[in-house]
Structures are given as C-alpha cells and as structure tokens.
Amino acid sequence: MHPALSVVIFTSFAGAGYGMLFLLGLLAAAQHHPADLRFNLACLVLTFLLMVVGLLASTRHLKHPERAWRAFSQWRSSWLSREAVAVMLTFVPAGVFALAWLVFVRLDGVWTLFPLLSALGAVAVVVCTAQIYASLRTIPEWHQPLVLPLYLAFALATGTLWVNAVTWSFGVTAPFAPVFALITLVLAWGLKLLYWRRIDGLKPASSTASATGLGRPGGVRTFDPPHAGTNYVMTEMGFQIGRRHASKLRRIALGLGFLLPALGCLVMILAAGPLGILAGWLAAAAGLAGVVVERWLFFAEARHVVMNYYRSQ
Amino acid sequence: MTSLPATPPARKLGLVIDLDTCVGCHACAVSCKEWNTGGYPAPLTDQDPYGAGVTGTWLNRIHSYELEAEIGPAGVEEVGRTIYFPRSCLHCDNAPCVTVCPTGASFKREEDGIVLVDEDKCFGCGLCAWACPYGARELDQGSGTMKKCTLCVDRITDQSLEEAARVPACVQACPASARHFGDLADPDSEVSRLVAARGGYDLMPEMDCAPTNKYLPPRPRRTGNRGQGEAPRLEPLAEAGGFLGWLDRVLAD
Numbered sequence: 001m002h003p004a005l006s007v008v009i010f011t012s013f014a015g016a017g018y019g020m021l022f023l024l025g026l027l028a029a030a031q032h033h034p035a036d037l038r039f040n041l042a043c044l045v046l047t048f049l050l051m052v053v054g055l056l057a058s059t060r061h062l063k064h065p066e067r068a069w070r071a072f073s074q075w076r077s078s079w080l081s082r083e084a085v086a087v088m089l090t091f092v093p094a095g096v097f098a099l100a101w102l103v104f105v106r107l108d109g110v111w112t113l114f115p116l117l118s119a120l121g122a123v124a125v126v127v128c129t130a131q132i133y134a135s136l137r138t139i140p141e142w143h144q145p146l147v148l149p150l151y152l153a154f155a156l157a158t159g160t161l162w163v164n165a166v167t168w169s170f171g172v173t174a175p176f177a178p179v180f181a182l183i184t185l186v187l188a189w190g191l192k193l194l195y196w197r198r199i200d201g202l203k204p205a206s207s208t209a210s211a212t213g214l215g216r217p218g219g220v221r222t223f224d225p226p227h228a229g230t231n232y233v234m235t236e237m238g239f240q241i242g243r244r245h246a247s248k249l250r251r252i253a254l255g256l257g258f259l260l261p262a263l264g265c266l267v268m269i270l271a272a273g274p275l276g277i278l279a280g281w282l283a284a285a286a287g288l289a290g291v292v293v294e295r296w297l298f299f300a301e302a303r304h305v306v307m308n309y310y311r312s313q
Numbered sequence: 314m315t316s317l318p319a320t321p322p323a324r325k326l327g328l329v330i331d332l333d334t335c336v337g338c339h340a341c342a343v344s345c346k347e348w349n350t351g352g353y354p355a356p357l358t359d360q361d362p363y364g365a366g367v368t369g370t371w372l373n374r375i376h377s378y379e380l381e382a383e384i385g386p387a388g389v390e391e392v393g394r395t396i397y398f399p400r401s402c403l404h405c406d407n408a409p410c411v412t413v414c415p416t417g418a419s420f421k422r423e424e425d426g427i428v429l430v431d432e433d434k435c436f437g438c439g440l441c442a443w444a445c446p447y448g449a450r451e452l453d454q455g456s457g458t459m460k461k462c463t464l465c466v467d468r469i470t471d472q473s474l475e476e477a478a479r480v481p482a483c484v485q486a487c488p489a490s491a492r493h494f495g496d497l498a499d500p501d502s503e504v505s506r507l508v509a510a511r512g513g514y515d516l517m518p519e520m521d522c523a524p525t526n527k528y529l530p531p532r533p534r535r536t537g538n539r540g541q542g543e544a545p546r547l548e549p550l551a552e553a554g555g556f557l558g559w560l561d562r563v564l565a566d
Contacts, residue, residue: 001443063437063457070416070434074315080440081415137409137520138446205519206446208378212398213514213528214332215380223395226342226374229367233448236439305517306448309376309400 001139002239003299006061011129012158012291014054015151018122019159020047021094025119027163028101029112034172040101042166048098050162055087079135083128090121126155133298140202141302146195153188154291160184161261161287164268165280173272178265185265185287189258192294196250199301211308222311237304241297249297257290315414317407322426325498326464327404327525328484329507333532335491337397341483342373345401345462348482353463354432358455370453372462373401373483380531392534399492401483402449402462403516403524404428410441410450410461418459426498426525427466432458446520469494497525 024043027033033040059065072088074081097114100107107115130151133142160181167177214220241249264283268276349372350357359369375397382393404421408428411419418434419441421427430441430450435458442450442459450461465481468474478485484492495504504527507513513527553561 061438063452065436067416067434067436070418070436073417074415077316077412078415078440080413080438084415132413132440135413136444138444206517210517210519211446212376212378212396213516213530214378214396214398219381219383220378220396221381222376223379224377226376226400227371231368231374232370232451232454233442236442236452237448304443305446305520308517309398309448 001299001302001304002236003296004061006057008292008295008299010054010058010061011151012054012154012288012295013050013057015126015129015155015291016158016162016288017047017050017052017054018090018125019155019157020050020162021090021159022119022122022156023159023163025097025115025117025122028097028107028115029119031106031108033106034167034170035106036170037102037105039166039170039172040105042169043163044098044101046162046166079128079131083125083132086121086124086128090118090125093117093121122155123152126151138305139302140204140305141199142298144195144198146191146198150188150191150195153184153191154294157181157184157188157261158284158287158291161264161280161284164265165277165284168268168272168277168280171272173268173276175269178268181283182262182265185258185262189254192253204303204305206305206308208308211305222309225310233306234310237306238310239300240303241300246297246301249293249300253290253293253297255290256286257294260286261290315411315417315419317411317421318423318426320423321406321498322421322423323498324424324496325404325406325426325525326469326495327426327497327504327527328401328464328481329493329495329497329504329513329527329529330399331489331491331493331511331529332396332398333491333529334489335397335399336489337375337377337395338488339375340486340488341399341492342371342375344482344486345373346371348465348468349460349463352465353467354430354460356453356456357460358453360454368454370451370455370460372449372451372460373399374448375399394531394534396531399483400447400449401526402428402464403447403522403526404462404464406523406525407521409444409522413440413444415440425496427464428461429463429466430459430461432456435459446517446522447524464494497527 059068062068071081071084075085093114097118100111100114130148134147137143164177164181208220209215212220261283264279267279346357357370361367378396378398380394380396382389383391404426408421411421411428416434416436418431420429437452437457439452442452450459453460469479469481480494484494493504493507495502497504499505508527511529513529515524516528552558
C-alpha cells in the first residue's frame with residue numbers, strides 16, 4: 001500500500017495526542033499531578049497541538065475536504081465515520097476538562113467526570129483508527145487481531161513519553177513515571193515484533209488463480225497488463241518495498257522508537273535537573289519519530305489482494 | 314446511506330463475461346469510457362493524455378493471462394493458451410466498498426442491486442478502493458471523486474432508447490458476444506441459464522463479497538493426439554496412366 005505522508009502523520013501524531021489526553025484525564029481525575037497551573041497549560045497545549053497537527057494532516061488526504069462534514073453521517077457502518085464522530089464527541093468533554101483544569105488547577109467532585117470522559121473518548125478514537133485498517137479483509141497484513149492492541153499501545157507509549165517530558169520540566173520527578181513509560185514501550189514494541197513475525201509468515205489466501213478463477217495455482221501467469229502506463233489502483237495499491245529495505249527500516253524504527261526512549265527513561269530515573277529534562281524531551285521526540293517510521297512501514301509492507309491481477313505472485 | 318439494503322434486492326442486474334469467446338479487443342473498455350465520460354459519473358478524466366506519462370480513469374480494464382499446458386502421463390492433457398480477462402465492478406451483494414464509505418456517497422440500490430457513487434457526496438478519501446478486492450474503483454485525479462462501473466444505469470433505464478440499446482455500453486460494443494447483461498436473481502433469465510449451463514463462477518470467493526457478475530470458464534480444447542509421436546506419413550498418389558503418366562515418367566528420369 002502506498003504510504004501517504006498525510007495518513008502516516010495523522011495516525012502517529014494524533015495517536016500520541018490521544019495517548020496524552022488519556023493519561024492526563026486519568027491523572028487529573030485522580031488529582032495525581034503537580035498543583036501548578038503552568039503544568040496544566042503546558043500539558044494541554046502539547047496535547048491539542050499533537051491532535052490538531054494530526055487531524056489537519058488527515059484532511060490533506062481528502063480530495064474534497066470541504067465535504068468532510070458528511071463523514072459524521074455513516075457511523076452505523078463505517079469505521080472512518082465512527083472515527084470522525086468520536087473525534088468530535090471527544091472535543092466536548094476535553095474542552096470542558098481543559099477549561100476547568102485551567103480555572104481550578106486541580107479537579108474534584110463532578111468536575112472529575114470530564115477528564116474521565118476525555119480519557120474514554122481518546123480510547124474510542126484510537127480504536128476507530130485501528131479498526132479502519134483491521135476491518136479490511138483485502139489487505140491481509142492489516143486484517144490481524146494484533147492491529148488494534150498495537151495502535152492502542154503505541155498511542156499510550158508515545159503519550160506517556162510526552163507527559164513525562166512536561167512533568168520533568170516542572171521539576172517533579174516521580175520515578176514511577178519513567179518506569180511506566182518503559183513498561184508501555186516494552187509492551188508496544190513487543191507486540192510489534194510479534195506482528196512483524198506474524199506478517200512475515202503470512203500465507204496469502206488469494207492468488208492470481210483465485211482472482212481470475214483460471215487454472216491451478218501457479219498454472220496461470222500474467223501475460224500482458226491492460227495498458228502501457230500506470231493507473232490509480234496500481235500506484236495506490238501496488239506500492240512494494242524491498243525486503244532488505246524493510247528490514248533496515250524496522251531496525252531504524254526500533255532504534256528510534258524503543259532504544260532511544262528507553263535510554264532516555266533510564267537517564268530520567270537516575271538524573272533530575274537539566275540532564276533529566278533533556279532526556280525526557282529527546283525520548284518523547286525519538287519515540288514519536290520511531291512510530292512515524294513504524295507507521296510508514298505498516299503501509300509499505302501491506303500488500304493488497306488486487307495486485308494478484310497485475311503480477312504473478 | 315452506506316448500509317447495505319436490509320432485504321436482498323429482488324432483481325440483481327449484472328454481467329456474465331465469457332472468457333472462452335473474449336478476443337481481447339478492448340472495444341468494451343473504449344465504449345465504456347466513451348459513454349461514461351459523458352454519463353452518470355462524468356467526467357472520466359485523463360492526466361497527461363498526449364504525453365509520455367499518460368494515465369487516466371477507466372471503469373473496465375482488459376488483462377491477459379497465460380495458462381500453462383497441462384502435461385500428464387498420456388501427453389498433453391490441456392494445451393497452453395492465452396485468456397483475455399475484462400475486469401470491472403462485480404456489483405457485490407456483500408459490497409465492502411459500500412459499508413466503509415464515511416460520507417454516504419457509496420450505495421447499493423435496493424431495486425436492482427447496482428452499486429453506485431453519488432459524486433456530489435464523495436470527498437475522495439479512497440477507503441472504498443482499499444476495501445474492494447477487485448480494483449473496481451479508481452479515484453479520478455481530475456474530479457477528486459471515486460469512479461466505478463455504473464452498469465450504464467443512465468442507459469439501461471432510458472425509455473427513449475429502443476429496447477435493444479438498453480444494455481450497458483460494453484455489452485453492446487462486444488463483437489464476440491462475450492458479455493451478457495441481465496437479472497441474475499431470476500433463475501430463468503438468459504444470463505442465469507448461461508451461468509448454470511457453463512459453470513459460471515465468482516472471482517476470489519474467499520473474500521466473501523458475493524459478487525453478482527459471473528465469469529464463464531474457457532471451454533476445454535480438443536487435444537487429439539497432439540504431442541504424441543509424429544504426424545502420419547503422406548501416402549504416394551496412385552500412378553497416373555495415359556499422357557500425364559507418360560509425362561511423369563519422362564520427367565522423373
């Protein structure tokens with residue numbers, strides 16, 4: 001599948017934003033954060049920045065973004081529509097949560113409902129994003145039970161890294177925070193290694209023989225394409241990445257997304273002050289960059305069954 | 314509404330494509346482009362049409378495949394051959410392209426099962442093309458909306474045309490009668506009888522799309538004693554008498 005930059009940026013950045021929203025919602029409801037208005041402000045600005053960059057990138061994928069409002073109508077059948085609805089619905093409690101958090105610094109009583117609803121909305125958005133891909137039978141690499149937990153785990157891991165970076169910047173050093181980040185990193189990348197092993201061993205159910213209904217498997221081969229040039233189906237669905245290229249990118253993704261942030265978390269546990277703060281921000285940036293590479297590969301390594309019509313496999 | 318019809322359509326209009334008689338002339342693809350660029354999904358744009366990198370939107374593409382000869386202990390059991398294979402929307406009963414659509418642009422008609430795109434609602438996200446196993450949908454780079462086979466819906470229902478012309482443009486254009494149009498929900502229709510008689514089949518049944526269009530397999534070729542030993546030797550003609558016989562003898566010496 002063609003890895004469109006707009007969708008890669010959307011799922012990775014918005015994923016981190018919703019991961020932050022989820023964690024902040026829980027921390028705010030539990031009143032487990034520094035009683036500092038500037039902390040709340042910094043967290044919220046970063047969260048909304050990540051979410052908005054991602055959502056704006058997603059509209060770049062549309063040929064007619066002025067018709068985007070129509071995407072709220074088909075939530076009964078379409079995961080993309082459900083995602084659009086979840087995004088909009090989540091802005092309601094998140095908006096109230098943000099305002100209340102900036103007014104009251106710490107939330108209690110009925111106000112804790114809004115951070116909790118925001119956390120719930122964040123989960124719903126990421127579930128919808130993952131299901132858009134996981135529900136497509138035509139792309140065996142995406143139609144996997146691991147895809148949903150992967151999207152959730154990466155959102156949580158990257159969100160945690162950003163929250164930690166802000167927390168350290170305000171001089172609050174709770175050793176559990178980097179440990180929690182390490183746990184989410186191990187979980188997310190552990191699942192990813194499992195996923196990579198799974199898709200490397202995939203036996204395609206479809207072939208040129210089943211796509212055309214002609215001959216025994218292996219007995220039919222493409223003779224001539226329908227046209228000399230290219231077309232939308234070929235450029236969108238026919239993107240293929242070389243095996244060596246992919247394994248190099250997997251190592252880059254692991255290095256950026258796992259090793260560097262893990263190292264950053266260890267530094268944060270050992271060192272407060274400027275070194276810990278620097279490590280926190282570098283870990284967050286590297287973690288997100290690693291997920292961008294991982295997301296690019298998620299597309300580039302996926303093979304659509306329609307290509308059975310175009311080349312013998 | 315991008316949910317599929319609650320009750321299965323009473324009529325299922327579709328195509329039956331005969332891979333035995335298709336000659337790969339592309340007349341169906343060309344007449345499809347000609348009709349539809351001015352019809353329901355208009356326009357079907359081309360990019361760089363006179364340049365080296367020409368590309369464009371077509372609703373019907375004609376592939377060709379080679380079938381290898383099957384050779385068994387008794388010699389050639391099935392000769393190798395080239396098959397021309399027209400590929401377009403199959404108007405599936407269980408159309409995943411319809412249910413994934415977030416805007417309500419994609420729909421399946423309740424009255425006859427035709428799958429269509431409302432071009433005014435489509436915002437060009439391309440998700441339906443990802444959901445289709447058959448590559449039947451192409452995102453028009455000129456209009457920014459999704460294009461697909463309409464079964465010439467603006468033609469088959471046009472009462473101002475004479476009845477013989479109320480068929481999809483591809484069916485009318487086919488010089489080999491390899492394309493047949495009709496109601497596949499009616500077991501007595503001409504197309505249903507054709508499917509039953511010739512063993513019409515679904516493409517990629519493992520995708521569970523329940524396509525309406527059916528393909529008829531190429532008929533087996535007679536193999537005779539091809540591939541077994543040499544051709545029979547020619548027998549000499551009977552010797553001629555009279556003048557021609559005398560001439561033959563003189564020349565042969």
